[in-house]
Amino acid sequence: xxxxxxxxxxxxxxxxxxxxxxxxxxxxxxxxxxxxxxxxxxxxxxxxxxxxxxxxxxxxxxxxxxxxxxxxxxxxxxxxxxxxxxxxxxxxxxxxxxxxxxxxxxxxxxxxxxxxxxxxxxxxxxxxxxxxxxxxxxxxxxxxxxxxxxxxxxxxxxxxxxxxxxxxxxxxxxxxxxxxxxxxxxxxxxxxxxxxxxxxxxxxxxxxxxxxxxxxxxxxxxxxxxxxxxxxxxxxxxxxxxxxxxxxxxxxxxxxxxxxxxxxxxxxxxxxxxxxxxxxxxxxxxxxxxxxxxxxxxxxxxxxxxxxxxxxxxxxxxxxxxxxxxxxxxxxxxxxxxxxxxxxxxxxxxxxxxxxxxxxxxxxxxxxxxxxxxxxxxxxxxxxxxxxxxxxxxxxxxxxxxxxxxxxxxxxxxxxxxxxxxxxxxxxxxxxxxxxxxxxxxxxxxxxxxxxxxxxxxxxxxxxxxxxxxxxxxxxxxxxxx
Amino acid sequence: xxxxxxxxxxxxxxxxxxxxxxxxxxxxxxxxxxxxxxxxxxxxxxxxxxxxxxxxxxxxxxxxxxxxxxxxxxxxxxxxxxxxxxxxxxxxxxxxxxxxxxxxxxxxxxxxxxxxxxxxxxxxxxxxxxxxxxxxxxxxxxxxxxxxxxxxxxxxxxxxxxxxxxxxxxxxxxxxxxxxxxxxxxxxxxxxxxxxxxxxxxxxxxxxxxxxxxxxxxxxxxxxxxxxxxxxxxxxxxxxxxxxxxxxxxxxxxxxxxxxxxxxxxxxxxxxxxxxxxxxxxxxxxxxxxxxxxxxxxxxxxx
Numbered sequence: 001x002x003x004x005x006x007x008x009x010x011x012x013x014x015x016x017x018x019x020x021x022x023x024x025x026x027x028x029x030x031x032x033x034x035x036x037x038x039x040x041x042x043x044x045x046x047x048x049x050x051x052x053x054x055x056x057x058x059x060x061x062x063x064x065x066x067x068x069x070x071x072x073x074x075x076x077x078x079x080x081x082x083x084x085x086x087x088x089x090x091x092x093x094x095x096x097x098x099x100x101x102x103x104x105x106x107x108x109x110x111x112x113x114x115x116x117x118x119x120x121x122x123x124x125x126x127x128x129x130x131x132x133x134x135x136x137x138x139x140x141x142x143x144x145x146x147x148x149x150x151x152x153x154x155x156x157x158x159x160x161x162x163x164x165x166x167x168x169x170x171x172x173x174x175x176x177x178x179x180x181x182x183x184x185x186x187x188x189x190x191x192x193x194x195x196x197x198x199x200x201x202x203x204x205x206x207x208x209x210x211x212x213x214x215x216x217x218x219x220x221x222x223x224x225x226x227x228x229x230x231x232x233x234x235x236x237x238x239x240x241x242x243x244x245x246x247x248x249x250x251x252x253x254x255x256x257x258x259x260x261x262x263x264x265x266x267x268x269x270x271x272x273x274x275x276x277x278x279x280x281x282x283x284x285x286x287x288x289x290x291x292x293x294x295x296x297x298x299x300x301x302x303x304x305x306x307x308x309x310x311x312x313x314x315x316x317x318x319x320x321x322x323x324x325x326x327x328x329x330x331x332x333x334x335x336x337x338x339x340x341x342x343x344x345x346x347x348x349x350x351x352x353x354x355x356x357x358x359x360x361x362x363x364x365x366x367x368x369x370x371x372x373x374x375x376x377x378x379x380x381x382x383x384x385x386x387x388x389x390x391x392x393x394x395x396x397x398x399x400x401x402x403x404x405x406x407x408x409x410x411x412x413x414x415x416x417x418x419x420x421x422x423x424x425x426x427x428x429x430x431x432x433x434x435x436x437x438x439x440x441x442x443x444x445x446x447x448x449x450x451x452x453x454x455x456x457x458x459x460x461x462x463x464x465x466x467x468x469x470x471x472x473x474x475x476x477x478x479x480x481x482x
Numbered sequence: 483x484x485x486x487x488x489x490x491x492x493x494x495x496x497x498x499x500x501x502x503x504x505x506x507x508x509x510x511x512x513x514x515x516x517x518x519x520x521x522x523x524x525x526x527x528x529x530x531x532x533x534x535x536x537x538x539x540x541x542x543x544x545x546x547x548x549x550x551x552x553x554x555x556x557x558x559x560x561x562x563x564x565x566x567x568x569x570x571x572x573x574x575x576x577x578x579x580x581x582x583x584x585x586x587x588x589x590x591x592x593x594x595x596x597x598x599x600x601x602x603x604x605x606x607x608x609x610x611x612x613x614x615x616x617x618x619x620x621x622x623x624x625x626x627x628x629x630x631x632x633x634x635x636x637x638x639x640x641x642x643x644x645x646x647x648x649x650x651x652x653x654x655x656x657x658x659x660x661x662x663x664x665x666x667x668x669x670x671x672x673x674x675x676x677x678x679x680x681x682x683x684x685x686x687x688x689x690x691x692x693x694x695x696x697x698x699x700x701x702x703x704x705x706x707x708x709x710x711x712x713x714x715x716x717x718x719x720x721x722x723x724x725x726x727x728x729x730x731x732x733x734x735x736x737x738x739x740x741x742x743x744x745x746x747x748x749x750x751x752x753x754x755x756x757x758x759x760x761x762x763x764x765x766x767x768x769x770x771x772x773x774x775x776x777x778x779x780x781x782x783x784x785x
Contacts, residue, residue: 026514026541026542026547027541027542027543027544028543028544029545222543222545377631377632379627379629379631379640380637380640383635383638393631393633393635394632395623422633423633423634423644423779440619440620440632442623442627442632442633444635
């Protein structure tokens with residue numbers, strides 16, 4: 001197929017008549033040359049690109065006290081998120097965030113289709129940025145097609161080389177930033193300047209940079225079409241009241257070429273003038289006029305370009321627009337359509353989502369600044385100490401989840417005359433734990449021998465942070481031998 | 483040495499791994515020859531379900547085919563380099579044990595400067611050094627606490643390390659020696675040498691009297707003479723001999739249980755008690771730090 005002549009056209013078999021066509025099962029990808037767009041949705045897309053990328057490239061540089069504000073220290077297994085320090089034990093919060101993310105995806109998809117895909121998905125965002133660089137260097141769609149068709153020349157080498165140089169530089173910066181989330185980014189910058197980069201840092205900067213370069217520069221829509229799992233199951237979350245980018249077939253058909261000079265017989269021809277601009281701007285290379293397709297990432301580029309055409313032609317806007325299947329089929333107006341967006345499914349998603357968000361935030365707020373684990377020594381059941389005391393030995397693991405040195409007061413209750421002793425504690429039964437560290441504290445519980453009957457008695461350790469007055473209790477048992 | 487328990491498993495693994503790769507290659511090659519036809523000429527394969535669902539013949543992108551080929555090439559390289567096919571060890575000679583040893587070596591290298599600093603410090607300074615103390619504490623918790631208790635106070639048969647009573651000597655040198663080479667405490671059965679059952683009971687009471695524990699004074703007096711056989715090791719006054727690991731009987735610390743009954747049992751049956759050697763597990767520098775920690779447990783006046 002001469003894809004160069006008509007690069008955005010899909011396979012033409014649909015028009016090939018009724019004879020059987022032979023299809024090769026392995027096909028080379030056709031290159032898509034999306035045309036630049038402008039308009040309402042494009043503006044929003046750029047707003048989202050700026051927001052997400054300012055966040056991505058900016059946040060690692062924020063300092064918080066003595067450290068990076070956002071740092072996922074995998075080696076030390078500490079996640080620093082501003083004043084919050086998370087430990088492997090806090091994995092439940094990650095689960096919470098993942099569930100919230102998934103539910104948000106359900107909610108947004110039920111309301112307005114692939115909002116995520118069109119506006120915030122890194123694949124879309126980086127493709128958009130790379131396309132912008134491409135358009136700045138090589139020119140817009142027609143110029144790019146011409147350049148690709150042109151024979152090799154100094155100008156072509158310069159343009160292509162310049163583009164790849166800019167792409168690679170941007171991709172490497174992306175890789176560097178990515179690794180900067182896992183190792184302090186300023187030290188990482190120093191390491192690069194001094195050629196002192198570790199093997200893993202080098203690998204991940206290059207790997208992530210290469211992935212950005214390859215995905216945003218070359219794979220583009222192929223990722224959405226063939227690799228992305230979300231693209232495959234999103235249709236399960238759509239219903240007839242989901243906002244999707246649609247072509248108003250009733251209004252547009254029958255389509256036909258027309259210009260401002262043409263005096264059209266409105267009864268014979270629809271509003272679609274078949275300018276094919278909606279196909280040219282599509283980043284996945286589909287024709288929205290064929291209806292909802294799985295390749296459609298819902299970016300609204302076709303709606304934007306169509307509106308400008310409608311403006312020029314002096315027609316009403318919205319031949320291609322965000323609408324719902326019901327609104328299109330039943331001819332609803334805007335208010336009717338919006339009323340149906342608040343349907344039980346959406347309300348249930350929204351309710352569950354807000355409950356989860358509130359729960360997660362509450363549990364993060366109520367999270368104690370330290371943890372305690374109690375392990376009873378297994379080597380000995382009980383022993384007689386000086387002064388006729390019967391004692392049991394325990395280890396308390398106290399984990400200081402704050403970033404300052406903390407003092408903890410030990411206490412125990414549950415049995416009459418219970419005394420707590422520890423060689424490492426001060427006279428007022430307090431121990432010191434370094435910032436963001438955990439420490440094993442050996443402690444002894446003592447009772448006067450013979451004061452209670454033999455067997456297992458439940459006891460409770462109470463550890464109080466002297467600074468914050470938070471108390472953590474842990475259960476254990478006190479054994480009295482026969 | 484083969485890690486397999488029967489010759490079936492290496493064959494099984496080889497068949498699965500090599501067969502899988504060959505199967506993938508065959509599948510790729512055979513399907514590349516298929517040409518799908520579209521009877522309606524609209525890129526669908528002609529099947530219709532549920533009124534209007536039709537299946538399209540969308541071709542697999544060619545770059546994806548290349549990914550498969552790269553994966554197959556990688557597998558073949560992997561089979562050659564690593565132990566993936568049955569008992570074949572692979573060209574690189576990789577093993578888990580090697581990897582573990584390499585990682586341990588690398589880890590020891592990173593902590594070597596820290597230990598080098600500690601190795602140059604005398605025990606009493608080291609025992610007061612908070613950093614060394616924390617390291618010693620961790621080594622103790624992970625390796626010694628199982629027997630001596632988390633608080634190092636020991637229990638029956640396992641000496642208390644926080645008191646001043648040392649069976650084999652509590653100097654830093656002696657502690658390091660105990661840690662490195664271990665100790666065997668051997669009390670022979672003495673019933674025959676002591677005499678009759680009554681004699682044994684008398685000696686036991688004499689032993690109790692040495693530490694002013696509750697005892698029968700007449701029996702103790704009678705047992706004094708027979709204690710001579712015990713004095714060979716424990717000394718005439720029963721204060722023990724650290725050179726041969728004979729415990730002090732004149733204090734109130736009883737490793738294997740206090741009271742007449744427990745002492746009689748020891749005289750009759752003797753006791754072999756062992757502290758395992760740790761020298762193979764730790765470097766001399768680590769032993770040094772651990773020694774300082776253990777020594778510090780009973781030499782910690784400043785608290």
